[in-house]
Amino acid sequence: MTDAPNRADDLPTPALIEHILARYHEPHRAALVDLVPLAARVESVHDDAPAGIAGALEDLRAELESHMMKEERVLFPMMLNGGHPMIGAPIGVMRHEHDAASAMIEELRAQTGGFALPEGACGSWTRLYTGLDRLATDLAEHIRLENEVLFPRFEPAAA
Secondary structure, eight states: OOOOOOTTTTTHHHHHHHHHHIIIIIIHHHHHHHHHHHHHHHHHTTSSSOHHHHHHHHHHHHHHHHHHHHHIIIIHHHTTOOOOTHHHHHHHHHHHHHHHHHHHHHHHHHHHTTOOOOTTOHHHHHHHHHHHHHHHHHHHHHHHHHIIGGGTTOOOOOO
């Protein structure tokens, strides 16, 4: 389930950052801890399962973990301290990494036919694709909230 688009959009910056950490960072970590081995199990048991999902999820996990750590240790503290004249550089990096993570999700979506389950899919396969779909939806909202709401608060207005 995602937030109503404007519910978190109007939060003051400290509350918005706390919301992002609690609603997205920790749940993304937890989801990937479950989804990576689940994907490996589905791939090992089902010959007709798309190959490479576990590896792609492991790559996504590494990308998101690095990204979220940079936000938590560098960017968010900088924002909570009112910004910095050079804040545009780390925001630019975060935007680029958001694009990379979105592309990884789209590749997973393509590999799985849009997370469409085959007829008679087992419980593990169902949990995997349901979890992937939920992760994709949550990640899209997470990225939107940062790109469209949080980051512009610290970027100079376009002239």
